[in-house]
Amino acid sequence: MSDSEQSRPSVRFVTVGEDFSGQRLDNFLNRELKGVPRTRLYKAMRKGEIRVNKGRVKPDYRLVTGDKVRIPPLRTPAPSDPPTIPRYWAEQLSERIVYEDGTLLVVNKPSGLAVHGGSGLNFGMIECLRQTRPDDRYLELVHRLDRDTSGLIMVARKPATLRELHRQLREDRVDKRYLALVPGQWPRSLKRIEAPLEKNTLKSGERMVRVSKDGKPSITEFSVVERFERATLVQAKPVTGRTHQIRVHALHAGFPLLGDAKYGSEKGEALCRELGLKRLFLHAHQLRFKLPEVGRMDLLAELDNDLEEALVKLRK
Numbered sequence: 001m002s003d004s005e006q007s008r009p010s011v012r013f014v015t016v017g018e019d020f021s022g023q024r025l026d027n028f029l030n031r032e033l034k035g036v037p038r039t040r041l042y043k044a045m046r047k048g049e050i051r052v053n054k055g056r057v058k059p060d061y062r063l064v065t066g067d068k069v070r071i072p073p074l075r076t077p078a079p080s081d082p083p084t085i086p087r088y089w090a091e092q093l094s095e096r097i098v099y100e101d102g103t104l105l106v107v108n109k110p111s112g113l114a115v116h117g118g119s120g121l122n123f124g125m126i127e128c129l130r131q132t133r134p135d136d137r138y139l140e141l142v143h144r145l146d147r148d149t150s151g152l153i154m155v156a157r158k159p160a161t162l163r164e165l166h167r168q169l170r171e172d173r174v175d176k177r178y179l180a181l182v183p184g185q186w187p188r189s190l191k192r193i194e195a196p197l198e199k200n201t202l203k204s205g206e207r208m209v210r211v212s213k214d215g216k217p218s219i220t221e222f223s224v225v226e227r228f229e230r231a232t233l234v235q236a237k238p239v240t241g242r243t244h245q246i247r248v249h250a251l252h253a254g255f256p257l258l259g260d261a262k263y264g265s266e267k268g269e270a271l272c273r274e275l276g277l278k279r280l281f282l283h284a285h286q287l288r289f290k291l292p293e294v295g296r297m298d299l300l301a302e303l304d305n306d307l308e309e310a311l312v313k314l315r316k
Contacts, residue, residue: 011070011072012073014032014069015067016063016065016066016069019159021063022062022063022064022162022167024062025052025057025059025061025069026041028063028069029041029069033071041059045057049074053067062166085127085131089113089128092110093107094132098299099297101291103156103158103291104154104165104291106152107153107155108150109153110150111148112147113125113128115141115145115147125153138158139155142156142162142165143174146280146282148279149178149282149284150282150283151282151301152176152284152285152287164292168290173289173290174288175237175286175288176286177235177237177285178236178283178285179281179303180235180250181307183230183265184254184267186234190222190253191223192220193219193220193222193252195211196214196216196217197212197245209242209244209247210248216242218240220237220238221239222234222237222250228311236249256268257281258280258310259272259277259279260280261280276310277310279306283301283307284301285300285302286300
């Protein structure tokens with residue numbers, strides 16, 4: 001055997017330890033294959049190059065202790081410095097930490113910042129936190145928010161915390177509430193939307209979600225918070241956690257969210273111009289859950305100034 005054959009990288013099989021039980025496969029692979037772009041990882045999963053227990057799995061598969069992950073020798077780009085995090089985002093995040101202890105961070109994520117890099121983005125919230133908090137050896141997203149959605153998001157600082165909060169999410173023990181503004185008068189009788197959702201990718205590469213009988217079961221509960229002459233402020237509680245769920249369910253009900261560039265309406269755009277609203281009006285304002293050593297947590301994040309100003313104009 002030649003020296004080149006001996007040095008050629010080969011397939012690895014990694015057994016998942018207890019510390020990584022409950023973690024998403026794509027996040028696990030980011031650590032095992034540092035430097036490999038997410039797009040390449042997703043392609044490897046689609047093609048079956050990456051497998052778990054000899055079977056194909058999706059990127060959002062939750063690992064279990066003892067799982068055997070097949071990891072092929074994927075090429076990594078030449079080493080380079082991590083992307084420079086703009087000072088603006090670093091300052092924003094440092095000012096928007098709602099809760100912190102040795103096991104958990106809860107951040108009031110600003111609109112316009114993705115939760116992680118990928119799909120053409122060099123960085124997201126999690127990369128910002130890791131770079132600006134180098135003493136934190138472990139920072140992992142517990143759940144996600146759309147890039148244009150602001151509000152509360154949890155970041156685990158310990159593997160055990162990630163596993164526990166994932167368990168609570170699976171068992172619907174985490175109470176998440178959002179505030180959203182829609183044009184028109186939301187009917188008080190419309191309190192629950194149960195419509196299956198399916199992801200689609202357009203030819204342009206844009207990801208869209210639609211109501212479809214072939215989609216995954218999806219439920220959102222709505223209630224009216226405040227009425228205005230031409231709009232309604234509603235509270236939304238997602239019972240399931242599908243991509244773009246609140247936005248698509250509101251559209252399905254005939255009330256697309258104000259400022260929604262993907263699912264909005266011309267009527268909504270006109271009202272946004274009048275209000276000076278330049279972003280999606282969707283804000284994760286309340287989180288309720290339990291921390292083993294702390295007990296019941298009930299966290300709130302007030303509306304950002306631009307959203308509150310829109311409401312002030314409507315009240316006038």
